[in-house]
Amino acid sequence: MIIDKYIVIEGTHKNPNKIETLNSKTRKIHGPYSKSKAEEIANGLIQKNVDNFYHRAWVVKQDIIQNKVCEECNAEDESVIQNLIIHGYKICKSCNLSKTLFPI
Ligand SMILES: [Zn+2]
The missing domain is CATH 3.30.70 (Alpha-Beta Plaits)
Structure with a gap:
């Protein structure tokens, strides 16, 4: 268990x-x-x-707080946790921003 x-x-x-x-x-x-x-x-x-x-x-x-590594760029950043809580995936501030600006 x-x-x-x-x-x-x-x-x-x-x-x-x-x-x-x-x-x-x-x-x-x-x-x-x-x-x-x-x-x-x-x-x-x-x-x-x-x-x-x-x-x-x-x-x-x-x-959640033990793994702050961004799945996009593998950088460790505080914003990864915040984005995980908000969006449900592990992404840092800068990757999230570039995704927002240039959606794939
Ligand atoms: Zn990143």
Whole structure:
């Protein structure tokens, strides 16, 4: 049986509905935990920061943040994780931009 490991990412956001707007200076990572424990921690953090609209906590699978390598150019970059969360594939900022500008 594979036990999934989950982490909780918290911080303030420009847009609290979008994980990619998280301010990296405020980012804190907790875990890894089991999925239910991670959700419990995330809910606790959200409750604790209920007065701060821009503060949010997210539950993310741990393996996502362990692999920051872009599938297009093999470069390691923070934006790979953000794009994986947003678009569902591992791509860095610059490859994503060139794809957007010149769709294949
Ligand atoms: Zn790339």
